[in-house]
Structures are given as C-alpha cells and as structure tokens.
Amino acid sequence: MAKKKEFSHIDASNRPRMVDVGGKRVTRRTAHAVAVVALPPALARRLEDGDIPSRKGPVFQAAVLAGIMGAKRTADLIPLCHPLPLEDCTVEIRVCPPRPDGSADVEIHCRAATRARTGVEMEALTGASVAALTLYDMGKAVSRGIVVREVRLLEKTGGRRDYRAP
Numbered sequence: 001m002a003k004k005k006e007f008s009h010i011d012a013s014n015r016p017r018m019v020d021v022g023g024k025r026v027t028r029r030t031a032h033a034v035a036v037v038a039l040p041p042a043l044a045r046r047l048e049d050g051d052i053p054s055r056k057g058p059v060f061q062a063a064v065l066a067g068i069m070g071a072k073r074t075a076d077l078i079p080l081c082h083p084l085p086l087e088d089c090t091v092e093i094r095v096c097p098p099r100p101d102g103s104a105d106v107e108i109h110c111r112a113a114t115r116a117r118t119g120v121e122m123e124a125l126t127g128a129s130v131a132a133l134t135l136y137d138m139g140k141a142v143s144r145g146i147v148v149r150e151v152r153l154l155e156k157t158g159g160r161r162d163y164r165a166p
Contacts, residue, residue, distance in 0.1 A: 031123065066131055121153050
C-alpha cells in the first residue's frame with residue numbers, strides 16, 4: 001500500500017509549522033500560474049485596443065501592476081510562506097475571443113522566478129489572483145457579473161521535481 005502523503009506545514013503534534021528549507025540547495029526556481037476571469041457582455045463591450053479604459057486609468061494596466069505587487073508581498077499574505085527575493089515577475093493579460101452572447105474570458109498569466117531554497121509557486125498564484133481581483137474591483141461599477149473562474153498552477157521548475165499541468 002502506498003504511503004499517505006502528509007501536509008508539509010503540520011508537525012507531528014498536528015500544529016502549524018514553517019517548513020525548514022535550510023538543507024535544500026539554492027537553485028533557479030520558476031512558476032507560471034493563470035487566473036481566468038469571465039467578463040459579462042456589458043464589460044466585454046468596453047474592450048478597446050486590448051484594454052478597458054476607465055476614469056481610474058486602463059484597467060488591465062492597473063491589474064498588471066497589482067499582480068506584480070501582490071507577488072512581491074506573498075509572504076505577507078500567506079501564513080508560513082517563506083519571503084523570497086523575486087528576480088523576475090511578469091503579468092500578461094490575454095483576451096479570449098468573445099462568445100456569441102457578447103461575454104468574454106480574460107486569461108491573466110503570472111510568471112515568477114528566483115534563486116532560492118524553495119519555489120515560487122505561491123508568488124505566481126498570488127500575482128495572478130491579485131490581478132484578477134483588481135480587474136473585478138475596477139470593473140464592478142459596470143457589472144458585478146464578473147466571475148473569477150479559475151486560478152491554477154500551470155508549471156514550475158527547479159527544486160526536487162518539475163511540474164507541468166496536464
């Protein structure tokens with residue numbers, strides 16, 4: 001019978017703990033996460049030249065900045081997450097073709113990289129999430145029908161094993 005995997009952030013007494021990464025090698029670590037945001041027709045109709053203009057400025061540009069800032073502050077937001085010096089973080093927003101009803105999906109891709117003893121998956125996931133929430137915040141005046149449908153890790157490299165989503 002296969003050994004049951006245990007949570008890494010729980011000690012033998014079932015208490016939360018920070019994972020000791022002191023014995024791990026410093027390697028180049030990368031991660032790529034995506035958030036998918038569904039824009040209702042009222043908001044999707046406002047798309048111009050790859051962005052949504054607003055009185056607060058271009059919505060996607062604000063979301064890109066927020067995503068990078070969120071990735072940089074991940075350890076402040078996620079308990080027991082190691083603070084990492086990000087060497088690179090990019091956020092890219094792609095608008096998918098509209099559906100017949102006029103709605104459209106937006107994919108927010110966040111890539112993060114560092115040289116460290118632990119991975120940057122949480123930074124990439126946080127960056128994509130914060131960018132998606134910023135899109136919601138700036139778009140809610142037009143429609144509260146915005147849906148953050150999915151946030152997931154697509155790929156990670158470095159460390160003990162690499163991962164690529166199926």
